[in-house]
Amino acid sequence: MNFDSFVLAASTADLGEEPAAREHADAIEFRMDLAENPLAALETYDGELPILATNRAAWEGGEWDGDDVARLEVLAEATRFDAVGAIDVELEAILEGDAEDVLGTARDQGVSVVASSHDFEGTPTRGEMVSTLTEAGKHADVAKLAVTAESKTDTLALLAATEQLTAHGDRVATMAMGEVGSHTRVVAPIYGSKIGYAPVDEADATAPGQYDLERLKNLVSRLTTDV
Numbered sequence: 001m002n003f004d005s006f007v008l009a010a011s012t013a014d015l016g017e018e019p020a021a022r023e024h025a026d027a028i029e030f031r032m033d034l035a036e037n038p039l040a041a042l043e044t045y046d047g048e049l050p051i052l053a054t055n056r057a058a059w060e061g062g063e064w065d066g067d068d069v070a071r072l073e074v075l076a077e078a079t080r081f082d083a084v085g086a087i088d089v090e091l092e093a094i095l096e097g098d099a100e101d102v103l104g105t106a107r108d109q110g111v112s113v114v115a116s117s118h119d120f121e122g123t124p125t126r127g128e129m130v131s132t133l134t135e136a137g138k139h140a141d142v143a144k145l146a147v148t149a150e151s152k153t154d155t156l157a158l159l160a161a162t163e164q165l166t167a168h169g170d171r172v173a174t175m176a177m178g179e180v181g182s183h184t185r186v187v188a189p190i191y192g193s194k195i196g197y198a199p200v201d202e203a204d205a206t207a208p209g210q211y212d213l214e215r216l217k218n219l220v221s222r223l224t225t226d227v
C-alpha cells in the first residue's frame with residue numbers, strides 16, 4: 001500500500017465487515033488486538049480491500065494486554081498475508097528498540113509501515129507534535145499522530161503541524177480524538193493527512209469522536225475532489 005493520496009480505512013475487529021466497507025473505504029484497518037483470533041481471520045480473508053494491520057498495545061490505548069514481544073511477533077506474522085499492505089507500529093516501541101524484527105520483516109515483505117503515537121490526555125504544543133511526527137517519519141512510510149483535543153486551539157495546532165510537515169514533504173496522518181476534534185477527521189486531509197479511520201457502524205468506534213464510515217466518506221469527498 002502506498003499513501004501518496006488519502007486512504008480512508010474502515011477500522012474494525014471483524015474482517016467479515018469488508019463487504020459492507022467496500023463501497024466507501026479504500027482499506028481495512030484490522031484491529032488485531034480487538035479480534036478473537038486475528039491470524040486465523042487473516043487466513044480466511046477473501047475481501048477486496050487491502051489491510052492495514054494494527055495490534056495495539058494496552059499501554060497505547062489498545063487491548064493487547066500480554067507480552068509486548070509476542071504482540072509484535074503476531075504483527076510480524078500478519079505481514080505474510082498478501083492482503084496485508086501495511087502495518088501500524090507504535091513509535092514508542094520503535095524508540096525502545098523493540099520493533100527491529102517487525103520492521104525488518106515488513107521491509108522484506110514490501111509491506112508499508114505506519115509509525116503511530118497517541119495522546120489520550122490532551123494535545124501537545126504544535127512544536128512537540130512536529131517533533132513527534134518528524135521522529136516517527138524517520139522510521140516509517142507514514143508518521144501518525146492522534147491527540148485528544150480539548151479546545152479549538154488544540155485542533156488548529158494539530159492542523160498547523162499537519163500542514164507544516166506536509167509542506168516539508170513528509171507523509172503524515174493526523175486526527176484529534178474526542179468530540180471537539182471530530183471535524184479534524186474531515187478537514188485534516190486538506191492539510192495533508194493521508195489516513196482517515198472510521199467504523200462501519202458508529203457503535204463500533206475504535207476511538208472517541210469518530211464518524212461512521214459512510215458519513216466520513218461523504219464529508220471528505222464533498223470538501224475535496226482529489227481525496
Ligand SMILES: O=C1C[C@@](O)(C(=O)O)C[C@@H](O)[C@@H]1O
Pocket residue numbers: 011029031054088116146175176177197198206207208210
Ligand atoms: O491510531 C488509530 C487512529 C484512531 O485512534 C482514531 O482516532 O481514529 C483509531 C485507531 O483504530 C487507529 O489505530
